[in-house]
Amino acid sequence: MPIALEIISPEKLLLARDVDMVVVPGTEGDIGVLPGHSKLVTSLRGGLVDIYEKGALTDRFFVSGGFAEITESRVAVLADEIVRQADLDPAKAAAALEAAKAAYDAVDPANGDAYREASDKLIAAQGMVDAIAPGKAEAA
Secondary structure, X not given: OOXXXXXXXXXXXXEEEEEOEEEEEEOOEEEEEOOOOOOEEEEEOOEEEEEEEOOEEEEEEEEOOEEEEEOOOEEEEEEOOEEEHHHOOHHHHHHHHHHHHXXXXXXXXXXXXXXXXXXXXXXXXXXXXXXXXXXXXXXX
8 A cells, every 4th residue: 555745845746656655854853654654744854855666765855844744645745945866966065065054153043043044054955965875976
């Protein structure tokens, strides 16, 4: 029995198909979702959404953040930004990480909203660097 998966970016519905399992990068840790999962809404950190079909990993997408709505028969990933792992640019990821580190270092921790925003951007940028396949980063 498959589970329906929808991946939605701010621009469009990117993917809609039945899959065997989905792993999403929740803010509290990765969440593996199979048919019959308990209902849950969770925020996402920067990381990979892994899609499994017929016992094999078939697709990987990097999300910079967002939410996942999980029911017994459906997973909806509502992503702030989403990119196929194979399309990640190592130079762009490294530049984003450097910019995020500089912004984080410059923010006043007493300004709670700015501090959280800088922290979220740093986590997403590090997640993007970490998501680049081994060997791809060295080739850049």
